[in-house]
Amino acid sequence: MDVPPGRGARRRERNFMIALDSADISRRELMHCAACATAVTSLSAGSAAFAATGTAPAGKEAVREFPYGAVKLTGGPIKAQYDHVHAHYLALDNDRVLKVFRENAGLPAPGPNMGGWYDQDGFVPGLTLGQYISGLARIGAATGDKQCHDKVAALVDGFGKAFVKASNPYAGPRAQAQWAAYVMDKYVVGMIDAYRLSGVEQAKTLLPIIIEKCRPYISPVSVDRIGKVDPPYDETYIMSENLFHVADITGDDKYRQMAVHYMLDKEWFDPLAAGQDVLPEKHAYSHTIALSSGAQAYLHLGDEKYRKALVNAWKYMEPQRFASGGWGPEEQFVKLHEGKLAASLKSSKAHFETPCGAFADLKLARYLVRFTGEPQYGDGLERTLYNTMLAARLPDSDGGYPYYSDYGAAGEKRYYHQKWPCCSGTLVQGVADYVLNAYFHDDANLLVSLYTPSEVTWDRPGGAVEVVQETDYPATDTVRLTVRKPGDGKFGMKLRIPAWTKNATLKVNGTPQAVTPGTLATVSRNWKAGDTIELTIPQPLRTLPIDDRNPDLAAVMRGAVMYVGINPWQGIDAQTIALPGALEPMPGSDVAYRAKVGTRNLVFIPYHQVDTERSTTYFKTA
Numbered sequence: 001m002d003v004p005p006g007r008g009a010r011r012r013e014r015n016f017m018i019a020l021d022s023a024d025i026s027r028r029e030l031m032h033c034a035a036c037a038t039a040v041t042s043l044s045a046g047s048a049a050f051a052a053t054g055t056a057p058a059g060k061e062a063v064r065e066f067p068y069g070a071v072k073l074t075g076g077p078i079k080a081q082y083d084h085v086h087a088h089y090l091a092l093d094n095d096r097v098l099k100v101f102r103e104n105a106g107l108p109a110p111g112p113n114m115g116g117w118y119d120q121d122g123f124v125p126g127l128t129l130g131q132y133i134s135g136l137a138r139i140g141a142a143t144g145d146k147q148c149h150d151k152v153a154a155l156v157d158g159f160g161k162a163f164v165k166a167s168n169p170y171a172g173p174r175a176q177a178q179w180a181a182y183v184m185d186k187y188v189v190g191m192i193d194a195y196r197l198s199g200v201e202q203a204k205t206l207l208p209i210i211i212e213k214c215r216p217y218i219s220p221v222s223v224d225r226i227g228k229v230d231p232p233y234d235e236t237y238i239m240s241e242n243l244f245h246v247a248d249i250t251g252d253d254k255y256r257q258m259a260v261h262y263m264l265d266k267e268w269f270d271p272l273a274a275g276q277d278v279l280p281e282k283h284a285y286s287h288t289i290a291l292s293s294g295a296q297a298y299l300h301l302g303d304e305k306y307r308k309a310l311v312n313a314w315k316y317m318e319p320q321r322f323a324s325g326g327w328g329p330e331e332q333f334v335k336l337h338e339g340k341l342a343a344s345l346k347s348s349k350a351h352f353e354t355p356c357g358a359f360a361d362l363k364l365a366r367y368l369v370r371f372t373g374e375p376q377y378g379d380g381l382e383r384t385l386y387n388t389m390l391a392a393r394l395p396d397s398d399g400g401y402p403y404y405s406d407y408g409a410a411g412e413k414r415y416y417h418q419k420w421p422c423c424s425g426t427l428v429q430g431v432a433d434y435v436l437n438a439y440f441h442d443d444a445n446l447l448v449s450l451y452t453p454s455e456v457t458w459d460r461p462g463g464a465v466e467v468v469q470e471t472d473y474p475a476t477d478t479v480r481l482t483v484r485k486p487g488d489g490k491f492g493m494k495l496r497i498p499a500w501t502k503n504a505t506l507k508v509n510g511t512p513q514a515v516t517p518g519t520l521a522t523v524s525r526n527w528k529a530g531d532t533i534e535l536t537i538p539q540p541l542r543t544l545p546i547d548d549r550n551p552d553l554a555a556v557m558r559g560a561v562m563y564v565g566i567n568p569w570q571g572i573d574a575q576t577i578a579l580p581g582a583l584e585p586m587p588g589s590d591v592a593y594r595a596k597v598g599t600r601n602l603v604f605i606p607y608h609q610v611d612t613e614r615s616t617t618y619f620k621t622a
Contacts, residue, residue: 058299058300058302059298059299059300059301059302059303059304059306059307059371060371061299061370061371062369062370062371062372062373062442063369063370063373063440063441063442063445063447064370064440064441064442065366065370065436065440066435066436066439066440066441066456066458067141068138068141068142068197068435068436069141069142069144070435070439070456070457070458070459071142071435071436071438071439071454071455071456071457072142072143072435072454072455072456073434073435073452073453073454074453074454074455074468075453076452076453076471076472076473077390077608078385078390078434078452079452079453081390081394081431082139082431082432082434084394085135085139085427085428085431085432086139086143086145086148088394088395089132089135089136089139089428090136090145090147090148090151092132093111094151094154094155094158095109095110095111096111096112096113096114097114097129097132097155098111098129098155098158098159098162099111099112099113099114100113100114100118100119100120100125100126100171100172101126101129101158101159101162101163101166101171102158102162103120103171104120104126104162104166104168104170104171104172105161105162105163105165105166106165106166107161107162107165114399114419114420115398115399115419115420116399116418116419116420116421117418117419117420117421117422118399118419118420119172120171120172121172122172122174122418122420123174123418124174124175124178124179124182124183124422125170125171125172125174125175126170126171126172126175126183127175127179127182127183127186127420127422127425128186128420128422128424128425129155129159129186129187129190130185130186130187130188130189130190130191130425131186131189131190131424131425131426131428131429132155132190132424132425132428133152133155133156133159133190133191133193133194134189134190134192134193134194134428134429134432135425135427135428135429135431135432136148136151136152136155136198136428136432137149137152137190137193137194137196137197137198138193138197138429138432138433139428139432140152140197140198141197141198142432142435148198149198149199149200152193152194152198152200153194153198153200153202155190156190156191156194156200156202156203156206157202159187159190159206160202160203160205160206163187163206163209163210163213164209169184169210169213169214169217170183170214170217176217177217178231178232178233178234179233179234180214180217180218180219180234181218181219181234181235181236181238181239181262182233182234182235182238183214184210184211184214184218184239185238185239185242186425187210187214188207188210188211188239188242188243188246189242189429190203191203191204191206191207191210192207192242192245192246192249195207195249196249204249204250207246207249207250208246208250208252211243211246211255211258218234218236219232219234219236221236222236222237222261222262222263222264223236224237224264224267224268224282225282225283225286225287226281226282226283227281227282227283227331227332228283228330228331228332235283235286235290236262237262237263237264237268237286237287237290237293238286238289238290238293239258239259239262239293240259240260240262240263240290240293240296240297241259241289241292241293241295241296243255243256243258243259243262244256244259244293244296244297244299244300245296247259247300256300259293259296259297259300260297260301262293263293263294263297264287264290264293268282268287268290268309269294269297269305269306269309270305272308272309272312272313272316273305273306273308273309273312275312277312277316277336279313279316279317279320279333280333280334280335280336281332281333281334281335282332282333283331283332284327284328284331284332284333284353284357285328285331285353285356285357285360287333288313288317288357288360288361288364289356289359289360289363291309291310291313291360291363291364291367292360292363292364292367294306294309294310295310295363295364295367295371298310298371307371310364310367310368310371311368311371311372313364314364314365314368314377314380319336319547319548320333320334320336320341322341322351322352322407322546322555322617323387323407323544323546323554323555323557323562323617323618324352324383324384324387324388324391324405324407324555324562324607324617325361325380325383325384325387325388326351326352326354326357326358326361326384326387326388326405327352327357327361328352328353328357329341329344329348329350329351329352330344330348330350331350331353336547336548337547337548337549338549339547339549339550340547341546341547341550342546342547342549342550342553342618345407345408345409345546345573345618346408346409348408349404349406349408349411349412349414350403350404350406351404351405351406351407351408352388352404352405352407353403353404353423354388354389354391354392354402354403354404354405354423355388355389355392355402355423355426355427355430355431356403356422356423356426357388358384358385358388358389358392358426358430359389359426359429359430359433361380361384361388362381362384362385362389362430362433362437363433365377365378365380365381365384366381366433366436366437369381369440369447369449370440373440373442373447373520375449375496375497375498375499375518375519375520376499376518378449378450378496379496379498379499379500379518379560381437381449381450382450382498382560383560383562385434385437385450386474386560386561386562386606386608387560387561387562387607387608388405389427389430389431390608391405391413391607391608391610392405392413392427393413393414393415393611395415395424395427396415398419399419399420399424400415400416400419401415401416401419401420401421401423401424401427402414402415402416402423402427403415403416403421403423404416407555407617407618408616408617409568409572409573409616409618410568410570410614410616411564411614411615411616411617412612412614412615413610413611413612435454437449437450438450438452438454438456438469439454439456439458441458441460443460444490444491444492445491445492445493445494445522446458446465446467446491446492446493446494447494447496447520448467448469448481448493448494448495448496449496450496451469451471451473451474451479451535451537452469452471452473453469453470453471454468454469455467455468455469455484456469458487458491460487460491462487462488462489462490462491463485463486463487463488464485464487465483465485465486465487465491465527466483466484466485467481467482467483467484467493468481468482468484469481470482472590473537474539474558474559474560474561474606475590475591476590477536477537477538477539478534478535478536478537479533479534479535479536479537480532480533480534480535481493481495481532481533481535482530482531482532483527483528483529483530483531483532484529485529486527486528486529486531489525489526489527489528490526491527492522492523492524493522493523493527493533494520494521494522494523495515495520495521495523495533495535496520497515497516497517497518497519497520497521497537498517498518498537498559498560499517499518500517500539500540500542500557500559500560501517501537501538501539501540501559502517502538502540503538504517504535504536504537504538505534505535505536506521506523506533506534506535506536507533507534508523508525508531508532508533509531509532510534521535537559539558539559539560539561540558540559541556541557541558541580541583541593542556542557542558542580543555543556543557543579543580543621544557546618552620552621552622553618553619553620553621554579554618554619554621555617555618555619556579556580556583556604556619558591558606561606561607561608562606562607562617563593563604563605563606563607564604564605564606564607564610564615564616564617565595565602565603565604565615565616565619566603566604566605566610566613566614566615567603567613567614567615568602568614568615568616569600572597572602572616572619573616573618573619573620574620575597575598575619575620576620576621576622577595577597577602577619577620577621577622578621578622579595579619579621579622582595582596582597583595583604586603591605591606591609592604592605593605
């Protein structure tokens with residue numbers, strides 16, 4: 001940097017004081033952030049010194065993701081939702097989505113207003129455009145749908161023209177004053193995916209323009225966010241993940257330095273890596289998605305601290321989880337051992353910020369699979385996917401989108417009370433990433449992590465490998481994998497055997513092979529076209545208590561899938577039911593059960609199959 005360190009720190013601190021004054025942030029937060037500002041010099045100096053030493057040692061991956069396009073979904077409930085989301089976002093009107101940006105730039109702005117959060121006077125104007133672009137680019141790359149890429153190019157062009165012309169990089173005053181980092185991060189991820197996945201060169205050109213135009217409005221230090229309503233609202237610490245990608249795309253190291261600078265080390269990564277549980281009372285979604293920044297810091301900097309932080313964060317999140325895999329009632333991690341999850345069933349209808357939280361949780365699980373290769377993270381990914389993102393209510397045509405999951409005694413799947421909320425952006429990104437969840441690989445092995453009808457193509461030095469997966473799982477217990485193309489045949493296959501199953505069986509071309517729950521079953525042989533693996537994963541009914549203070553308040557699980565009682569009557573939460581023993585299969589159904597409660601039948605179905613019915617998730621168990 002060309003500014004003397006002492007003077008640069010003072011200037012940053014002075015600019016930050018001005019920003020704080022305009023944002024009306026409390027004196028306590030001001031003093032905290034002023035102290036943070038004094039650390040800027042050492043961070044920047046350390047980053048510059050690091051840059052001078054050359055390329056960082058990359059963090060090691062046990063397995064790697066497949067690129068978009070290598071995995072195709074071919075059936076089942078996951079593909080049904082994927083196809084619906086694909087069609088829904090492809091059909092969004094471009095003029096309507098771009099209107100607020102064109103108005104901000106004084107350009108002709110045809111089309112109706114979006115309304116809700118998205119408009120100039122909304123909560124976070126223009127907040128999700130970049131995520132719509134990102135999701136469509138991902139779906140286009142996964143499916144080969146040219147119309148997705150065409151739409152991405154049109155949206156980038158319309159946004160770019162308005163953004164360059166406008167004096168204000170934000171579409172409304174509230175986005176500028178309170179959400180500058182948050183919104184810039186969404187702009188940036190849209191351009192990253194438009195360039196990398198849809199081949200839109202204009203998006204690469206826009207990246208540095210967007211960042212430099214937004215930077216004056218962003219806090220010069222990363223400021224922690226505590227809880228749901230306490231200011232500051234902005235989430236500077238979420239930016240680093242995408243800033244590392246910008247550095248890769250542009251070749252400009254200042255964006256890597258910016259990514260390093262905004263890592264929330266003191267409040268988040270340092271204590272997590274040291275084995276301290278700092279989750280309680282943190283804002284749940286933003287700190288979980290910040291773990292993706294930690295993952296990219298590990299991959300780019302090779303600093304083992306960030307990998308340790310992710311591993312420990314997952315461990316500390318386990319007792320925070322509802323049966324669905326979700327966490328954070330009222331968007332806040334709770335204090336443990338005080339029965340707060342159980343208490344939230346009566347005090348809140350906002351038990352999990354879905355799909356935002358699911359997007360963050362699934363990304364964390366994938367990073368941990370990549371870094372460790374351990375099956376427990378695949379188990380967690382499967383549980384979260386089926387019971388949160390897949391269970392989200394489908395959107396309407398006018399900005400009605402799911403937001404919170406409600407696990408109370410008369411829970412309902414509602415749209416958020418304002419149109420076009422943040423979860424409309426993470427819904428398309430998260431569903432677009434379904435193709436990344438099923439398979440991973442190293443140089444010698446294919447890892448099958450998610451059981452869903454699909455095909456994977458693995459391009460490797462020994463020749464292309466193609467494997468087809470056929471299954472009705474989780475409705476039924478069986479999975480069949482067929483090698484369609486073996487390449488040179490010299491590879492292994494690893495299959496995730498969930499920790500919750502019992503008596504799982506695996507046969508290779510009809511020959512049994514021993515398997516152990518909670519492990520990866522490895523099959524090594526010289527594969528030939530037509531070779532098959534038949535895997536049976538029994539899915540026992542069981543219960544999961546809500547927390548350690550309420551061991552007799554539990555939800556029903558069948559394998560990874562959370563079951564709920566539908567059309568519950570008033571007072572059902574006060575009745576004791578001998579679960580899961582009281583459940584019997586519904587005649588003619590693979591998935592539904594019923595329990596006799598007094599003189600009434602209570603029917604249980606997978607939560608992801610609930611539509612507009614009311615449902616109860618937790619019951620007093622005998």
